Structure formats: C-alpha cells, structure tokens
Amino acid sequence: MSVSPIIMMVLLQGLKPIMLMVLVQITFVVVNVLYKMAINDGMSMRVATAYRLIFASAFTLPVALIFDTNNNNKPKITPRVLLLEFLCGLFGGTLFLNFYFAALALMPATFVLAILNLCPAVTFIMAITSGLEKLNLGAAAGKAKVIGTITGISGAMVLTFYKGKQIDTWSSSSRINLLHHVHGRDYGNKFLGFSYATASCCSFALWLNIQAKLNQEFPRHHTGTALMCTMAALQSTLFALSLDRDWASQWKLAWNIRLLTVAYSGIVTSGIVVNIIAWCVHMRGPLFCSVFNPLQLVLVAIAASFLLNENLYLGSVIGGVLIVIGLYTVLWGNSRETKHKIQIHTQLSEEITRDPLQVIVMSPQKQQQNSSSNSELPSS
Numbered sequence: 001m002s003v004s005p006i007i008m009m010v011l012l013q014g015l016k017p018i019m020l021m022v023l024v025q026i027t028f029v030v031v032n033v034l035y036k037m038a039i040n041d042g043m044s045m046r047v048a049t050a051y052r053l054i055f056a057s058a059f060t061l062p063v064a065l066i067f068d069t070n071n072n073n074k075p076k077i078t079p080r081v082l083l084l085e086f087l088c089g090l091f092g093g094t095l096f097l098n099f100y101f102a103a104l105a106l107m108p109a110t111f112v113l114a115i116l117n118l119c120p121a122v123t124f125i126m127a128i129t130s131g132l133e134k135l136n137l138g139a140a141a142g143k144a145k146v147i148g149t150i151t152g153i154s155g156a157m158v159l160t161f162y163k164g165k166q167i168d169t170w171s172s173s174s175r176i177n178l179l180h181h182v183h184g185r186d187y188g189n190k191f192l193g194f195s196y197a198t199a200s201c202c203s204f205a206l207w208l209n210i211q212a213k214l215n216q217e218f219p220r221h222h223t224g225t226a227l228m229c230t231m232a233a234l235q236s237t238l239f240a241l242s243l244d245r246d247w248a249s250q251w252k253l254a255w256n257i258r259l260l261t262v263a264y265s266g267i268v269t270s271g272i273v274v275n276i277i278a279w280c281v282h283m284r285g286p287l288f289c290s291v292f293n294p295l296q297l298v299l300v301a302i303a304a305s306f307l308l309n310e311n312l313y314l315g316s317v318i319g320g321v322l323i324v325i326g327l328y329t330v331l332w333g334n335s336r337e338t339k340h341k342i343q344i345h346t347q348l349s350e351e352i353t354r355d356p357l358q359v360i361v362m363s364p365q366k367q368q369q370n371s372s373s374n375s376e377l378p379s380s
Contacts (some may be wrong), residue, residue: 017280018331021289024273025296029303031269032109034261035101043258044250045101046240048265051253053093053233055266056274060226063271068223075218077227084214085227092207093232093270094239099200106193109304110159110316113297115197117156117323122205123290130209133285141340144333152294152326159297159319167312208281208290215282225275284334291330294323 038048068074075081103112127133136142218224244250253259280289298320305312 017284017288020276021280021292022295024276025292025299027269027273028296029299031261031265032104032113032300033303033307034257034264035104036109037257038261039101039105041257042249043261044240044244045105046098046236047244047250048258048262049094049097049101050233050236050240051262052097052266052270053229053236055263056229056270057226057233059267059271060222060229060275063275064220064222064226068220074220074223077218077223081214081218082227084210084217085224086231087210088207088214088224088228089231089235091203091210092274093228094235096200096203096207098236098239099196099203103193103196103200106196110297110301112193112197112200113293113300114156114159114319115194116201116204117153117294117297118198118201119205119290119293122202123208126205126209127212127285130213139337141333141336144329144336148326148329148331148333149291150326151329152291152323155319155322155324155326156294156297157319158322159301159316162315162318164314164318167314167317205290211278211281212285215278219282221275221278221282225271225278228274229270288331288334291327294327298323 035045035048039045100112100116103115128135134142135146137146214224215221253262277289301312301316301320
C-alpha cells in the first residue's frame, strides 16, 4: 500500500517543529559548555550577555532586511508592536540570560537546568491565564499534557536532589576535561543561585507567552527577532556598563574562548535559534516549545560527564528517564489535539463545499410579514 505524497508532506510538516526543537536543545548544550569555559576564564556574565545580544542584533538585522523587505502586505510596526518587542527583549533576552548565567556561575549546570524545567508548569499556568491554552481535563489530550508536565518536573527534581550510586559510563582516560583549572570547584551561595534560576525560569515562561501574542499581531518573524535582539542588546549593554566598568579585563575581546562563546551564542543561539523558537511558537504554541527544555537537561548531564569531568549518578539516569517519559506524554497530547483540530476543520470544509451557506438579507417589514403569515398557518 503506497503512501500518498500529500500524507507524507503532512507528516513531515508535523515532524518539522519537533526536529527543530531538538536541534535547538543541542545548540543550548553547546552554549552551556562554552559558557562554563568562559566563566572558568574569568569573564563577567553580564558582559558576555551584552556581547551575545550585540552579535545577535548584528546578525538578525541584515537577515530581516533581506527577507522582509519584499513583502508588500507586511504588517506595520505600531507602538503596541514596539512595546511587545521591548518586553520580549527584556524577558526573553536581558533578564532571562542575566539571571541564567548568574545562576550558572554559582551552581552546576545540571542544577540550573533542573530549576529551569519548572518552565513548562509556569508556562502552562500563564497560558491558561492568558487564554492561549485550555485546561481540558475531560479529554485524554488535556490529561496527558498535565500528567506529562508533572512527570517531567518530577524527573528534573529527582535528577537534582537524588544522587545515588555513581555510574562509570567510560574510563577516566577517555574523558575530555575542558576545565583544566577547575578541580572540585566550590560553588557559591546555593540559595542565591536557586533564586536566580527561578527568576530565569519565570522570565523565559513569560517571554514565550508574550511572543505568542506578538506572533498574532506581528507575524514577521525575522523583523520581530531583529527588533527583540536590538532592544535586548541596548538593555543588556546599559546594565553591564553600569556594573562592569573594567574595560581592560572584561570588555576587551581577543581570539580566545570569550570571543568564541559570545559569537556562537549570539549568532547561532540568540540569532538563528530565536527565529526557530518564534516560528515553533507560532505553529504549535508556547507550551509545545517549553516542554523540550527537559531534553536539554539530559544532554547537558551527558556532555558534563564526558567534557567537563563531572560524574554521572543513578539519580541522573532515573530523572532523565522520567523527563523523557513526560516529554513524549505532552507531545502525544499536543499531537492528539492537533489531529482533532484538523479533523474538525476538514469536516467544516467538506460541509461548506457540499452545502454552501446562503445568506438572505430581508428588510424588517418583510421579516414581519413572513412571521405574521407563518403564524396564520394551521398547526399540525
């Protein structure tokens, strides 16, 4: 039985957001490793955030000019759009990155990412409050989304707070320790780091919902990303300049890990990836994008074990399994809701095609005559 090309095209189109979001998480893993190396080199994370967003703005502005100038029916940039872009830059760029990297400097990456996995729950609550999502517990898809979110968060908590037995995945000689100057690093104030990570999580969740509203009013993803990165770059630069004034040691870039970190994170992560996330939010909603964050935690745990000489424990494996189960449960719920919406849309299209709606406009006098004549008819 051959598969119709139309069905194949629909399936591939449905898999496209999933594959893109998996790629997004892989790029985030690379950024986490690079930033750990930059922190080890003594770079200020406020300066790194400012440079990252400056690189992102320099990359996205030409892209927007190339792809969005030829659109004759493009939406206008209104004051409300500028306000939403400012808020996206504030919550999705300036606050999110500064809080995240401040937490990363105080705690291990796996712990910070575990706290960030509260984002699906926070996003779900915000989406329900704003009307972007519905808590449909009467349907199997709604129950799956709730159960999957709780399972993923539970897995993140197990991964963070339960250590268990150490698992030797590979020998010590096969590991690559990129942090050569770090040996059993003593992290700083854990409560302060937890507060930074929680603030970063709430900021990211709020950005996803604001981005969803922005997509409805201004569906020009390239221009929207460029405006967001530019505003975030201005905000982050002013913030960093007010606190890090040592130009010689902090603001000067050379051909080293600092330049690689800010260039890669700015161009790839805050430039290309933000465009991808904005498109996925437009296609599948903010909750769909946020539930992929647990996957990043699993990948970072593996990368930290192999590249940063961090040990892998039983709790990490159990937590990772729960995270993956929760992830695919929510994805199943989303896919079931999408199929249901497609079926309803198809049925309505078929009914309209088969029996087109005819609208007859009558004057009030004519309507009154018809009603009076109908009332004089004998009842059966």
